[in-house]
Amino acid sequence: MEGLSSLVQLANQQQAWVAINGGYFNRVRRLPLGALKDNGRWLSGPILNRGVAAWGERSLPQFGRLQLREWIVSPSGQRLPIVVVNSGYVQRGISRYTADWGSSYKALSGSETGLLIQAGSVRQRLGPAELDAGVLLRGDDLLLVARGGAELPWGPGEQLQLESRPSNDLGLAPHVIGGGPLLLLDGRIVLNGAAENFSSSFLSQGAPRTVLASDDQQVWLITMEGTQDSGPSLGETAALLQQLGLRHALNLDGGSSTGLVLGGSLHVKGRGVAGSVHNGVGLVP
Structure with a gap:
């Protein structure tokens, strides 16, 4: 993009x-x-x-007018909202990026953390240095990016599910x-x-x-x-x-x-x- x-x-x-x-x-x-x-x-x-x-x-x-309401959900039922998808609009909270964004994602703000999810499973936790350097995005990869002190409480191997529905x-x-x-x-x-x-x-x-x-x-x-x-x-x-x-x-x-x-x-x-x-x-x- x-x-x-x-x-x-x-x-x-x-x-x-x-x-x-x-x-x-x-x-x-x-x-x-x-x-x-x-x-x-x-x-x-x-x-x-x-x-x-x-x-x-x-x-x-x-x-x-339109909003997109999304959550990332763990097997235990923990649900965290996603604020934007594939967007240059930088906000506090969790954002989601896919390969439609481009071949890689590079941090848009300071002190970002992330999770790279493949086939519904957390493959890698990412720190600020890795996001600053750029993270490759391929196929159906899903990258969660936390900004402004937001937390991503899951680790490698955990299964996560995306829920998404528009406001109309x-x-x-x-x-x-x-x-x-x-x-x-x-x-x-x-x-x-x-x-x-x-x-x-x-x-x-x-x-x-x-x-x-x-x-x-x-x-x-x-x-x-x-x-x-x-x-x-x-x-x-x-x-x-x-x-x-x-x-x-x-x-x-x-x-x-x-x-x-x-x-x-x-x-x-x-x-x-x-x-x-x-x-x-x-x-x-």
């Missing part, structure tokens, strides 16, 4: 005729910050109950992309920054916008820019989309990330430059 690319390159790799940039990411670490699910596999788990769009093959996306059916779809805030649902403006842990300043500022939307008949890939100003606020964006007759809409990463590719060329450049992005959404014939 580590790395950035141009939107044109991402679109061309997938033979997408039309494409917009996707979800949030850490530009310094080049890691995803939100939901990315492809063909049933969580490349990056949802965070902060933020808005997502989810779809199956040849179907319009469905929209809502959006998390069951084979494909999911996260962003936020959610703007429209069933034709109503549902903008609620507090519910998705966005700051009030983020909600009020004007900026170029990228939106994935639906009118219940077609999917819409939308970018917006200001002509004489910095761009619309999220409230103005939601109102405009509603006036256009859209029923559901999700804000994606904006600002300098905003981009629109048509036929292999970049036609919209957020703040006038073609910024590198982590992922995108495209229409592939």
Whole structure:
């Protein structure tokens, strides 16, 4: 999951005729910050109950807010919650990483400890030095990483089981992309920054916008820019989309990330430059 690319390159790799940039990411670490699910596999788990769009093959996306609730369970019934999956969002507690993250995992914070689990059995306990150096991930390996003083009380040979369930059916779809805030649902403006842990300043500022939307008949890939100003606020964006007759809409990463590719060329450049992005959404014939 580590790395950035141009939107044109991402679109061309997938033979997408039309494409917009996707979800949030850490530009310094080049890691995803939100939901990315492809063909049933969580490349990056949802965070902060933020808005997502989810779809199956040849179907319009469905929209809502999503959390992924996971636990690691021992035979004695001890259950510890997992806070994030394959994510650059670093939080106190236990995080889970798989080979979908990449060929290896390297520590994202100080004093991490870990457990490498293979075929449901703890194979190795890992200290900070080993995680700093990097841990190889292959096949169905599962790496548990404890941060901020969280404990992993199990040792080699112990059997552990993963329990995972999404907060709603959006998390069951084979494909999911996260962003936020959610703007429209069933034709109503549902903008609620507090519910998705966005700051009030983020909600009020004007900026170029990228939106994935639906009118219940077609999917819409939308970018917006200001002509004489910095761009619309999220409230103005939601109102405009509603006036256009859209029923559901999700804000994606904006600002300098905003981009629109048509036929292999970049036609919209957020703040006038073609910024590198982590992922995108495209229409592939």
